[in-house]
Amino acid sequence: MNDELLAEEFDEQPPDETPQPSQNFPSKFNGLKGAIGPLITTVIAFLMGGLVVLFTGKNPIKVYEAIFKGTGLNWFFHVGNHSARIPFATAHMWFPFDTASVAAQNLQQTLLLTTPIILTGLAVAFAFRCGMFNIGGQGQYFAGTIFAVWIGSSFGGMNPLLHVLFCLIAGTIAGAVFAGIAGILKATVGAHEVISTIMLNWIAIWVGEYLFGQQGPLQNSTQPSIPISNDIVEGAKLPVFWGLKLLQGLSVGIFIALAMLIVYWIIVNRTTLGYEVRAVGFNPEAARYGGISVARNYFLAMAISGAFAGLAGAIDITGWEYRIGQNDIAVNQIGFIGLAAALLGRNTAIGVGFASLLFGALINGTSGRQLDPSIFRPDLAGNLTTIIQGLVILFVGLNLTGVVAWVRRKRRRA
Amino acid sequence: MAEAPLLELRGITKRFPGVLANDNVSFDLRNGEVHALLGENGAGKSTLMNILYGLYTPDEGEILLNGVPIDLGSTKAAIEHGIGMVHQHFMLIPVMTVAENIVLAIEPRRAGVLLDYDAARKRVRDLSERYGLVVDPDARVDRITVGQQQRVEILKALYRGAEILILDEPTAVLTPQEAKELFDILRSLKSQGKSIIFISHKLNEVLEIADRITTVRRGVVVDTVPAAGATEEGLARMMVGREVLLRVDKEAAKPGDPLLQVEGLRVIDDRGLETVHDVSFEVRAGEIVGLAGVDANGQSELIDAIAGLRQVKGGRILVDGHDLTRAHARHTLDAGVGHIPEDRHRRGLVLPFSLTENLALHAYRHQPNSRLGFLSLRRMGARARKLLKEFDVRGGTPSTPAYALSGGNQQKVVLAREIDGDPKVLIAAQPTRGLDVGAIEFVHRRLVEQRDAGRAVFLISLELEEILSLSDRILVIYEGQIVGEFPPTATEEELGLAMTGGGRGEEAA
Numbered sequence: 001m002n003d004e005l006l007a008e009e010f011d012e013q014p015p016d017e018t019p020q021p022s023q024n025f026p027s028k029f030n031g032l033k034g035a036i037g038p039l040i041t042t043v044i045a046f047l048m049g050g051l052v053v054l055f056t057g058k059n060p061i062k063v064y065e066a067i068f069k070g071t072g073l074n075w076f077f078h079v080g081n082h083s084a085r086i087p088f089a090t091a092h093m094w095f096p097f098d099t100a101s102v103a104a105q106n107l108q109q110t111l112l113l114t115t116p117i118i119l120t121g122l123a124v125a126f127a128f129r130c131g132m133f134n135i136g137g138q139g140q141y142f143a144g145t146i147f148a149v150w151i152g153s154s155f156g157g158m159n160p161l162l163h164v165l166f167c168l169i170a171g172t173i174a175g176a177v178f179a180g181i182a183g184i185l186k187a188t189v190g191a192h193e194v195i196s197t198i199m200l201n202w203i204a205i206w207v208g209e210y211l212f213g214q215q216g217p218l219q220n221s222t223q224p225s226i227p228i229s230n231d232i233v234e235g236a237k238l239p240v241f242w243g244l245k246l247l248q249g250l251s252v253g254i255f256i257a258l259a260m261l262i263v264y265w266i267i268v269n270r271t272t273l274g275y276e277v278r279a280v281g282f283n284p285e286a287a288r289y290g291g292i293s294v295a296r297n298y299f300l301a302m303a304i305s306g307a308f309a310g311l312a313g314a315i316d317i318t319g320w321e322y323r324i325g326q327n328d329i330a331v332n333q334i335g336f337i338g339l340a341a342a343l344l345g346r347n348t349a350i351g352v353g354f355a356s357l358l359f360g361a362l363i364n365g366t367s368g369r370q371l372d373p374s375i376f377r378p379d380l381a382g383n384l385t386t387i388i389q390g391l392v393i394l395f396v397g398l399n400l401t402g403v404v405a406w407v408r409r410k411r412r413r414a
Numbered sequence: 415m416a417e418a419p420l421l422e423l424r425g426i427t428k429r430f431p432g433v434l435a436n437d438n439v440s441f442d443l444r445n446g447e448v449h450a451l452l453g454e455n456g457a458g459k460s461t462l463m464n465i466l467y468g469l470y471t472p473d474e475g476e477i478l479l480n481g482v483p484i485d486l487g488s489t490k491a492a493i494e495h496g497i498g499m500v501h502q503h504f505m506l507i508p509v510m511t512v513a514e515n516i517v518l519a520i521e522p523r524r525a526g527v528l529l530d531y532d533a534a535r536k537r538v539r540d541l542s543e544r545y546g547l548v549v550d551p552d553a554r555v556d557r558i559t560v561g562q563q564q565r566v567e568i569l570k571a572l573y574r575g576a577e578i579l580i581l582d583e584p585t586a587v588l589t590p591q592e593a594k595e596l597f598d599i600l601r602s603l604k605s606q607g608k609s610i611i612f613i614s615h616k617l618n619e620v621l622e623i624a625d626r627i628t629t630v631r632r633g634v635v636v637d638t639v640p641a642a643g644a645t646e647e648g649l650a651r652m653m654v655g656r657e658v659l660l661r662v663d664k665e666a667a668k669p670g671d672p673l674l675q676v677e678g679l680r681v682i683d684d685r686g687l688e689t690v691h692d693v694s695f696e697v698r699a700g701e702i703v704g705l706a707g708v709d710a711n712g713q714s715e716l717i718d719a720i721a722g723l724r725q726v727k728g729g730r731i732l733v734d735g736h737d738l739t740r741a742h743a744r745h746t747l748d749a750g751v752g753h754i755p756e757d758r759h760r761r762g763l764v765l766p767f768s769l770t771e772n773l774a775l776h777a778y779r780h781q782p783n784s785r786l787g788f789l790s791l792r793r794m795g796a797r798a799r800k801l802l803k804e805f806d807v808r809g810g811t812p813s814t815p816a817y818a819l820s821g822g823n824q825q826k827v828v829l830a831r832e833i834d835g836d837p838k839v840l841i842a843a844q845p846t847r848g849l850d851v852g853a854i855e856f857v858h859r860r861l862v863e864q865r866d867a868g869r870a871v872f873l874i875s876l877e878l879e880e881i882l883s884l885s886d887r888i889l890v891i892y893e894g895q896i897v898g899e900f901p902p903t904a905t906e907e908e909l910g911l912a913m914t915g916g917g918r919g920e921e922a923a
Contacts, residue, residue, distance in 0.1 A: 270791070272784045275771070282764045289723060289753070289761045290775035291744030 038344050038351065038396070042358065045391035049384055056380065063376045063384075070365035072106025106364065108243045108250040112320055114360030116141065118257040119312035120338025121356050122264045123179075123305045125347035127193070129268055130301030131281035132186070136179060136197025138335025139204035140306040143178040144171035144313025146208055149324050150218055152232025152317060160235035167236050168256075168314045175310015176303040178204065183302025187295035193302065201335075208329040228325035238319045251319035258353070260308060265349035267304070277301050309335060337363070340389050343396040362388060418481060420445045420609055421466075421497075421578055426475035428461055435461040436472070437633045443578065448600060448610045450624035450641070452617075454653055454850035455820045458633040459613050463580050466611075467499040468492035498571025499580040502587070504563050508556035512549050513538045516570050541569055546602045561592030568599070572608075579603065580611045585619055586848055589709040589876060597623050615653070615850040617646040617660075618879075629653050654852045664862045667886040670699035671734075673870035674720070674751075674839045679729035681715040688727065689715045691894045697839065697870040702861065704885030705874045706909050712894035713874050714756060717843050720872075721753045722746035734838050747776050752837030754828055754845045756874075758821075762828040765817040769807070770798040772816050773831050797834075805830040806856070822853030829860055840864050843874045858884060878906050 050060035068074060120137040127134035134140075148171040155163060182200060185191035211218040213227045220228050243249025268274040279287040280297040288294050312334065317324065337359050344358070345351025366381035376384075419442035428436040435458045443449050453459045464470045466477065468486040476483050479495055486492050492499075506515050513534045522533035538551040547565045555563060564584060571579055581600075585593040600610055600623055614620050620627055621641055628638040629652040636652045650658040674697040681690035689712040697703045707713055718724035720731055722743040731739045733749050741749065755761040763772050774794050777783050782793045798812035805826045810819050816827065825845070832840065842861055846854040861884060865871050875881050881888055888900040890912040898912045 270789050272778055272787050272789060275774075275778050275789060279764050279767070279771075279775070282766050283760075285761050286764045286775070288743060289721070289755060291742070291747045291779075293742075293744075 034346060041392055041395040044395060045388045048391055049388045052387055058376050066371055066375045067365035070106055071110050071361035072103050073361055075103035075107045105243060110361045110364040111250050111254050113364050114356050115253045115257045116312035116316050116334045117337050117341050117356040117360050118353060119260060119308045120335045121341035121352040122260060123309035124339050124342035125352055127301055127305040128347045129281050130277045130297055132193045134197055134305045135194055136182060136200050137309045137338050139201035140175040140179045140309035141313040141335045142204035142208050143174040144310030145317050145324050147171045147174040148314035148317035149229045152236035153230035156233050158235060163235045164238055164318055167318050171314025172307045172311040176307035179306020180303040183299035187298040205329055209326055212324060212326050229323045231323045236318055248320050253315035253319035256315060261349045261353050340393050344392050419443060422478040424476050426465060426472045428470060428472050434633050439635050441628055443609050443611060445609055446604055446607050447625040448604055448612055448623055450612045450614060450620040450627045452614060452620050452627055452653055453630040454615055454852060455822055457630045459630055460582060463582060463613060467497060493574050496575055496577035498574060498576025500567040500584060502583045504567050506555045506563060506566060510555060512553050512555060512566050513551035515555055515566055516573050541572055547599055560587050578609050582613045617649050631655055650851050658851050659855055662858045662862060662883045667701040669701040672696040672698045673734050674872060675732040677730040680727040681719045681724060682727050683715050689894045693896055695889055695896060697872050699868045699870050700865055701886040702865050702871040702873055702884050704881035704888045705891055706878060706881045706888055706913055707891035708913050709876050711891050713891060717841055717874060720841060750838035752832035752835050752840040754832050754842045756843040758824055758828050763816045763824060766815055768813045768815055769810055769827055770794050770812040772827055773798045773801055775831060776835055801830040801834055822849045825849055839870045841872045878909055
């Protein structure tokens with residue numbers, strides 16, 4: 001009954017008379033070509049960022065070089081004879097890369113940042129495939145962190161493996177349920193997901209502020225004056241496989257994120273669910289005609305989208321943050337960076353992976369502690385990231401391949 | 415005949431990557447004539463006209479206006495030379511009024527910046543009176559009919575001083591009545607000295623309105639002939655390059671058990687109005703029942719209700735004895751109802767999907783195309799290859815996106831999918847809309863094949879000719895009611911009368 005009523009809404013949409021495949025919806029048909037647009041986008045964004053640096057009187061090449069070093073990506077060039085800590089063990093053996101260098105530490109930080117960006121990026125990408133714009137990655141991420149902190153700081157005596165899994169699963173479900181609210185609203189009363197997810201973001205933020213604020217129910221039990229949660233117990237922490245736990249080493253969360261890239265690809269391209277989601281995303285009317293419930297897919301796509309974002313939050317908590325404070329909630333932007341990663345990565349698994357690495361590296365490379373003030377003012381460096389991020393989104397919206405075609409046409413005519 | 419042409423295109427060649435769209439095409443237009451450009455979809459008609467309208471630059475060849483070579487580098491240049499074009503898809507701003515749309519970009523102004531709306535309205539009135547194009551200048555464009563929107567497009571061109579009008583497939587979007595009105599308008603424009611290029615692939619229209627007919631096939635001009643003396647058969651042969659069967663060749667139907675039974679069906683439309691009132695009919699195995707009617711007399715709602723895409727207010731729908739009155743689209747499909755939808759772009763295809771994916775739009779849920787929720791791309795691909803071959807779909811492999819195909823081939827994909835589902839009942843809603851003669855012949859043959867295979871075929875069409883040539887029985891719908899049943903030997907006049915509510919006596923009031 002409900003499906004039927006809902007679906008009738010779509011009858012009112014004007015028929016798309018000359019439907020054009022949107023550039024934001026890559027299909028397997030544009031293969032490598034699909035990477036050209038994002039690459040041009042990135043290069044132009046960096047060039048313009050360089051202009052801004054020039055404007056401040058600094059040398060952009062030197063700045064970018066310093067940022068690159070700060071990202072730790074130069075670690076890959078440190079090939080030599082080093083000893084390595086093998087994951088989950090302490091034995092030393094020959095390893096081509098130096099795992100203890102500054103570059104290694106930088107790379108660990110970059111990858112720690114990349115992890116949640118991949119997942120929030122997938123969140124945006126999955127909803128996009130169903131024709132929805134999930135701006136609520138941030139809120140769903142918070143839902144994940146809140147549940148991970150709560151469960152991680154309770155159940156002290158639990159089996160460590162079960163405990164950390166419990167945290168991750170609870171965070172994932174929390175994100176899914178939180179996004180699912182927007183999905184249900186869209187599916188039943190047609191509330192636009194952009195509006196509802198933005199509002200849900202604020203709900204998550206203020207619920208977090210309340211929970212971890214002074215006298216909040218989840219606020220630190222030993223230091224009642226500090227607006228911060230309890231630490232999660234040792235057993236709820238993800239194993240750190242590279243670097244030291246005390247120095248914020250890299251946890252196995254990155255592997256979970258990489259696995260999710262594969263899961264995402266499989267769901268989208270190889271399952272009937274992904275088929276339905278894409279059909280609804282491209283043409284809800286045709287999907288309905290094909291016997292697919294549009295409402296059901298709106299809900300499912302939103303919930304799965306939220307699951308990715310919730311998992312991001314849970315991994316951040318169990319992987320390196322271990323606690324959450326009011327301040328963290330105020331400054332955290334991971335959900336929005338994920339949005340940029342999804343846009344730049346054109347909602348493909350591989351694209352989101354690389355775009356997330358780019359943004360993770362950029363944020364880490366421009367963070368205050370990495371830059372020498374004589375090369376670029378560290379307080380401005382963070383803004384450089386924001387500028388590049390903004391330019392990327394702007395150019396993705398511009399549809400560069402279209403611009404190139406237009407310029408070419410102009411030239412032919414001239 | 416000795417009259418010098420107003421406009422002449424000489425040796426136009428236009429290449430696109432991999433395609434020779436126009437190959438040394440020459441075409442001329444005389445003052446005050448209607449010159450039809452006839453050809454199948456993809457024959458290069460639109461490319462040629464886009465060159466004339468300044469949208470494309472030809473690789474070779476020249477364009478002469480009154481014997482003087484002109485350079486049409488942009489649409490602006492074309493408009494300055496008095497060339498106006500009415501596109502198949504209208505370029506109007508839906509939320510603006512008719513007058514605002516017409517004067518757009520060259521508005522009469524007040525104080526330099528403000529639109530002088532009264533002056534605009536007056537100019538539109540003058541124009542519309544002069545050429546007999548009735549429009550309400552104050553109506554919002556999204557509130558008027560498609561036929562009226564087309565008049566607005568024509569007025570837009572005339573307002574910009576067009577002496578030469580290019581109409582790209584103008585009747586494709588019109589009802590038969592609107593098409594008739596358009597032809598009256600074109601005759602009136604002609605009598606006032608305008609010259610018209612009329613692009614079409616419909617033979618009867620071209621014969622009715624044109625003075626001369628130029629046929630193009632695969633980018634080459636086949637011939638230019640005067641309309642007087644030309645025949646549909648001859649034109650079709652020129653267009654397709656082979657003998658075309660314009661009449662459907664079929665044997666008498668051998669109807670079996672009723673497979674689709676509709677009893678007292680009542681359906682409401684999106685506005686909440688009841689548009690199907692108490693409709694009852696049946697379609698039996700092995701027969702084609704045609705539903706004739708003027709557009710928007712409840713056909714779409716009736717089809718949607720049978721296909722499970724619209725809720726039923728009252729009555730019953732039975733397919734092979736099973737009650738599907740309240741069934742959703744998925745159940746209806748599973749119960750054996752195939753449905754070739756009215757609008758293949760909006761509903762029949764997911765255009766960015768590959769042909770493999772489009773062909774699997776119903777079958778993706780079933781083995782062997784998927785198992786436990788995982789798609790088998792190999793099986794789906796194999797099925798697609800088989801179907802594409804069987805239905806002679808050209809211009810694409812299984813991995814080609816559907817938008818890359820021509821309309822005829824897209825329709826073949828829809829047809830392949832619906833027929834391959836082995837339906838008991840096949841609903842064919844305007845199955846040949848926008849197709850050229852070659853593709854129409856193909857679709858018709860397939861539908862008759864389905865009938866002969868013992869399926870119940872329910873054909874809905876706005877083209878009387880199609881209804882008459884395919885159907886074994888004809889129902890006429892008017893204002894949501896079945897107003898008559900006719901044998902296939904009925905004349906167009908009889909049907910036409912019933913379609914417009916005649917012959918119903920005082921009931922019609």
